[in-house]
Amino acid sequence: MKPFGIEYDLLVWESSIVREGFWSAAFERLRETPFFYRETEGKLAGCWVLKQGTEQGAQDSEHITDKVLVRSNGILTYTAKDIAYHLWKFGLLGKDFTYKKFEEGLYTTTVTGGERLPLGGADIVINVIDSRQEYPQTMVKEALRALGYSAQADKLHHAGYGVVSLSPASAADLGIDISDGKASYAMSGRQGIGIKVSDLIGLVEDSIERNRADKSGLPSRTIAIAAIRYYLLRFNLGTEVVFDLRQATEISGNTGVYLMYSYARAVSVLAKAPDTAPDKASEACICMPDPMEKAEAALLRQIAFWPDMLYTAGRELAPNAICSYAHTLATLFNNFYSACPILKAEPERQRFRLWLARKFADTLKDALDLLGLPAPERL
Secondary structure (H helix, E strand, O other): OHHHOOOOOEEOOHHHHHHOOHHHHHHHHHHOOOOEEEOOOOOOOOOEEEEOOOOOOOOOOOOOOEEEEEOOOOOEOHHHHHHHHHHHHOOOOOOOOEEEEEEOOEEEEEOOOOEOOOOOOOOOEEEEEEHHHHHHHHHHHHHHHHOOOHHHHHOEEEEEEOOEEEOHHHHHHOOOOOOOOOOOEEOEOOOOEOOOHHHHHHHHHHHHHHHOOOOOOOOHHHHHHHHHHHHHHOOOOOOOEEEOHHHHOOOOOOOHHHHHHHHHHHHHHHHOOHHHOOOOOOHHHOOOOOOOOHHHHHHHHHHHOHHHHHHHHHHOOOHHHHHHHHHHHHHHHHHHHHHOOOOOOOHHHHHHHHHHHHHHHHHHHHHHHHHOOOOOOOO
């Protein structure tokens, strides 16, 4: 995942959670609550279960009111260990792992001797996990509330992502039989349907390399990684992501390539105006034209929405909202660029339009930075 700028600083093993006594400590605390008990009859007889505070989920037969944490044979469920793990994440357990260096910048938990590190004790926990894990994640929150940690339960967020499938065209490119006419082809190790990250980057890179005439800007590999990253981020969390190689690399539409192209266009315009350079086109010397052109007003209005949109996206853990905003922003800039001459405008109007172009570039760069995409001066 490193090519996408995704890094880890700690690898936690399930065996460490048990061997360090995390679950034993959590178990004793849970036993003191009325929500955790050992069943004595029925199909769950002998199991230790956690009573859920909500009614049985209708969408999944496994989502029963009582969640088994310890099976009748003494085997812990994954959720049991996850509860103990989250008590550690919030610094509520009074225990810590022992760590050793795995590689540069990355540690791993160990039970064979190591060192202590100032980890855990988070204020907010965001778990980026498959949306199909919603129920176990809910039960972790229920356990925190049962133990009296409602504030921490409210600060535990599940950013559930949808599964990634291939479009028919992309599946065909990979040699997958699409004669059954499905709308998408889910990745499946058993069926041999899927693609390695390195191979996907290579395919997108080759596609970009073949179709770009000017190769003096960003390397095709950098563009490919940005295109893939943006394509995955633009979907709503929890929905199926149908990856299409051709769509991901288009220079128009809701793609990362389009955003980077739009930023490079704005920077190019600003660079061609040495007498009214961007740093001189400040608010202090700008007079808003009255009336404004429709394209000017629309772009200015979208720029003004950025702080509120950013707050909402952060609160809702919705990177796709930033994608949608950035795409609209870039589209409005390109409309403005086509409808309103910048460098050939009369002096007062030119200063305003250069200022507007600079505001656009700054705002789009902020969005690109947050999405993990480069902001190139040349594409």
